[in-house]
Amino acid sequence: MDIDTAIPSLIPEDTIFSDFLILDQSVKGRRLVYLDNAATTQKPLPVLLATRHYYEAINSNIHRGTHHLARTATEEHEKARIRVARHLNAATADEVIFTSGTTGGINLVADILALSGRIGPGDEILISTLEHHSNIVPWQMCCQKTGASLKVIPCHDDGTLDQDAFEKLLGPKTKVLALTWVSNAFGTVNPVAQMVHLAKEAGALVLIDAAQAAPHFPIDVQALGADFLAFSGHKLYAPTGIGVLWGRADLLGELPPWQGGGEMIKEVSFEKTTYNDLPFKYEAGTPHIEGAIGLAAALDYVDDIGMDAIHEHENVLIRTAADGLSRIPGMRFFGPDDRSGSLSFLIDGIHHYDLGTLLDQMGVAVRTGHHCCQPLMARFGITGTVRASFALYNTPADVEALVESTEKAVSMLR
Numbered sequence: 001m002d003i004d005t006a007i008p009s010l011i012p013e014d015t016i017f018s019d020f021l022i023l024d025q026s027v028k029g030r031r032l033v034y035l036d037n038a039a040t041t042q043k044p045l046p047v048l049l050a051t052r053h054y055y056e057a058i059n060s061n062i063h064r065g066t067h068h069l070a071r072t073a074t075e076e077h078e079k080a081r082i083r084v085a086r087h088l089n090a091a092t093a094d095e096v097i098f099t100s101g102t103t104g105g106i107n108l109v110a111d112i113l114a115l116s117g118r119i120g121p122g123d124e125i126l127i128s129t130l131e132h133h134s135n136i137v138p139w140q141m142c143c144q145k146t147g148a149s150l151k152v153i154p155c156h157d158d159g160t161l162d163q164d165a166f167e168k169l170l171g172p173k174t175k176v177l178a179l180t181w182v183s184n185a186f187g188t189v190n191p192v193a194q195m196v197h198l199a200k201e202a203g204a205l206v207l208i209d210a211a212q213a214a215p216h217f218p219i220d221v222q223a224l225g226a227d228f229l230a231f232s233g234h235k236l237y238a239p240t241g242i243g244v245l246w247g248r249a250d251l252l253g254e255l256p257p258w259q260g261g262g263e264m265i266k267e268v269s270f271e272k273t274t275y276n277d278l279p280f281k282y283e284a285g286t287p288h289i290e291g292a293i294g295l296a297a298a299l300d301y302v303d304d305i306g307m308d309a310i311h312e313h314e315n316v317l318i319r320t321a322a323d324g325l326s327r328i329p330g331m332r333f334f335g336p337d338d339r340s341g342s343l344s345f346l347i348d349g350i351h352h353y354d355l356g357t358l359l360d361q362m363g364v365a366v367r368t369g370h371h372c373c374q375p376l377m378a379r380f381g382i383t384g385t386v387r388a389s390f391a392l393y394n395t396p397a398d399v400e401a402l403v404e405s406t407e408k409a410v411s412m413l414r
């Protein structure tokens, strides 16, 4: 097939291989084509070096130490927090809570809202059909604890949310809207600005799951107007096990603490404990220090390239991939044409798992299955899809490999 190789790569190919060492390898005798970026991204050398430097030069537990290493590690960790705040345009770095990832952030919010007494029997928590299990199950658990009920915004056949139904579902009983910005399964980009606005007008608190938004475009939490936003470092070129929960300082200040332990306290006696200020109130225990430092390095890396440039580059690749794949008979895409990050498809008569397995034989890494979105798969009457998902280091040659390998696999499976 003809892929427009005139489309430039975002970063030169030799830089890709020198920055992302893992990509410079063969799988089954073919160049590795990594298109599973919605699951996790590869890490550029500056991120690897930052975490290595941490262990080689400054490893120490942070915050209470008086010695040089403890002070240096604390400074670097808190610089990372400021770096994240700058990336999100947060009003203050105190609004940046380091978590284990998106899942950790959403569970934190669902738990503290349940504990706060702000949600009770008869109240409603609104999510959408597009949600990842991480933005479903914590709210089901929150409903069990509070007596609230879970409501779900339906989606159209093109994988976009039904905005009329959303407006009808919103009401005085809606206490929380928990919504993904971008669907990891279909790549649908929700009109979050408008939805946040309507939910706030209805008096609801809003949490945005930005796991699939943060890697692909700039985020300005002040402009967005939500109350909470969560994302994972590992999908944004940073290490695993580090994530961010951003929350409005006034709100987090009022809400109860979550996990108890070191760091989150001011004073402890057997009779009474007083809690620390933000952000430490929500960071019990020794944090993922090198993860936060690695995340800051990853943000430097993407901001040097520019999130807008990354967005545009990936969109061109996705559109080119969709064009190429659309020529395969029996091709069915999920999600709207203006998708972001992920391209999901099925081919008539071919099981997604079989296709994924054959693509792997040809060196092309895609993900198959339900993508942790079983209710969404049920809505479409399918058990899963094949998902190719893109990152800043993908090239037109990767798209060409995806399309050609899929064509070949289809001819083998039919």
Ligand code: PMP
Binding pocket: 038, 039, 100, 101, 102, 103, 104, 132, 134, 135, 180, 182, 183, 184, 209, 211, 212, 232, 372
């Ligand atoms: N939400 C979305 C939209 C996701 O894509 C993912 C990861 N696939 C998550 C939440 C959970 O992220 P993590 O496993 O990093 O906590």
